[in-house]
Amino acid sequence: MTLGVQLGVPHPADPRTSAHAGAAEDSAPAAPEGALLEIDDLTVSYGSGASAVVAVNAVSARVARGERIAVVGESGSGKTTLALAIAGFLDPAVTVSGSVRFDGRDLGRAGGGRRPRLPPRTPGVSMMFQDAMTSLDPVWSVGSQLADVLRTNTGCSRREARVAAGDWVTRVGLRDTARVLAARPYELSGGMRQRVMLALALAGRPRLVIADEPTSALDASTARAAMDLLTELTMELGTAVIMVSHDIHLCAEYSDRTLVMYRGDLVGDGPSDRLDRPDAHPYVRGLLRCVPTLGDVEADLLPTLEQFVGSAAPA
Numbered sequence: 425m426t427l428g429v430q431l432g433v434p435h436p437a438d439p440r441t442s443a444h445a446g447a448a449e450d451s452a453p454a455a456p457e458g459a460l461l462e463i464d465d466l467t468v469s470y471g472s473g474a475s476a477v478v479a480v481n482a483v484s485a486r487v488a489r490g491e492r493i494a495v496v497g498e499s500g501s502g503k504t505t506l507a508l509a510i511a512g513f514l515d516p517a518v519t520v521s522g523s524v525r526f527d528g529r530d531l532g533r534a535g536g537g538r539r540p541r542l543p544p545r546t547p548g549v550s551m552m553f554q555d556a557m558t559s560l561d562p563v564w565s566v567g568s569q570l571a572d573v574l575r576t577n578t579g580c581s582r583r584e585a586r587v588a589a590g591d592w593v594t595r596v597g598l599r600d601t602a603r604v605l606a607a608r609p610y611e612l613s614g615g616m617r618q619r620v621m622l623a624l625a626l627a628g629r630p631r632l633v634i635a636d637e638p639t640s641a642l643d644a645s646t647a648r649a650a651m652d653l654l655t656e657l658t659m660e661l662g663t664a665v666i667m668v669s670h671d672i673h674l675c676a677e678y679s680d681r682t683l684v685m686y687r688g689d690l691v692g693d694g695p696s697d698r699l700d701r702p703d704a705h706p707y708v709r710g711l712l713r714c715v716p717t718l719g720d721v722e723a724d725l726l727p728t729l730e731q732f733v734g735s736a737a738p739a
């Protein structure tokens with residue numbers, strides 16, 4: 425199966441429902457009533473023959489409407505590939521088997537065998553990438569980019585899109601609306617660009633936002649502010665979120681449920697506040713332990729720093 429083309433259609437945000445309670449380790453997750461996203465036995469491979477890389481291996485998962493999911497795992501574990509498969513951004517040449525259903529619609533059948541004119545994408549899903557600078561168009565102003573998303577997804581007039589673009593700039597906490605709307609992305613700071621990306625991701629009223637490493641280019645306090653804003657706006661709109669990150673602790677804090685990937689396999693799927701439970705997969709416990717806490721940093725680094733300062737200081 426190759427995930428096929430579907431071009432954008434406007435969708436009002438769905439009401440938020442209660443979070444899926446999660447599933448036991450190593451077993452197929454239970455389907456919550458009316459799941460927004462249903463992934464069954466999804467395998468994605470790049471290349472063919474002996475050199476094929478199985479980036480996602482027989483993954484099954486569910487996301488309920490309005491649910492907040494974290495996908496964590498080390499580099500190369502298949503997080504982005506899983507996200508791209510859900511968003512319909514995989515190249516048609518990539519080998520995909522299994523099924524992905526979004527809002528009751530099987531993404532595998534939607535293409536009807538026709539090669540898309542535009543890259544395939546799943547309507548109702550938007551995606552935020554790690555680097556806002558390379559994700560935003562350097563040529564067009566922020567206002568034009570926002571108006572374009574609004575017109576494409578809501579069918580509003582040019583004038584209405586201009587007004588709504590200003591509203592979105594304000595909504596993501598950027599002051600000086602006129603300057604931001606007129607600015608090219610490179611005229612804004614990294615934190616401001618990230619907010620613009622969030623506005624672009626939400627302006628089309630998606631039912632699911634996938635944020636792939638949305639904060640790893642930001643300093644710790646800007647990252648937290650970005651996560652707070654993402655949470656606040658998506659909860660307000662009832663939008664489900666899949667956040668992809670290396671930072672298991674940050675993700676766990678902002679999600680209802682965490683999926684843990686290891687070499688393409690889904691090795692953990694459970695409530696984010698119970699990741700360290702005794703029956704968790706050893707890799708999940710390893711991942712939790714390998715992130716130093718502030719206490720560890722002080723314990724490990726301060727003696728070294730003191731030693732250095734001591735030897736370098738004048739007698």
Ligand SMILES: Nc1ncnc2c1ncn2[C@@H]1O[C@H](COP(=O)(O)OP(=O)(O)OP(=O)(O)O)[C@@H](O)[C@H]1O
Pocket residue numbers: 470471477478479497498499500501502503504505506670
């Ligand atoms: N376009 C591609 N062509 C060939 N192999 C790819 C391609 N994209 C990803 N891969 C391979 O698939 C595997 C999973 O990659 P993926 O980018 O999904 O991992 P990731 O968990 O998102 O990693 P990171 O945390 O570094 O972003 C890796 O072995 C990677 O080299």
Ligand SMILES: [Mg+2]
Pocket residue numbers: 503504505636
């Ligand atoms: Mg990635």
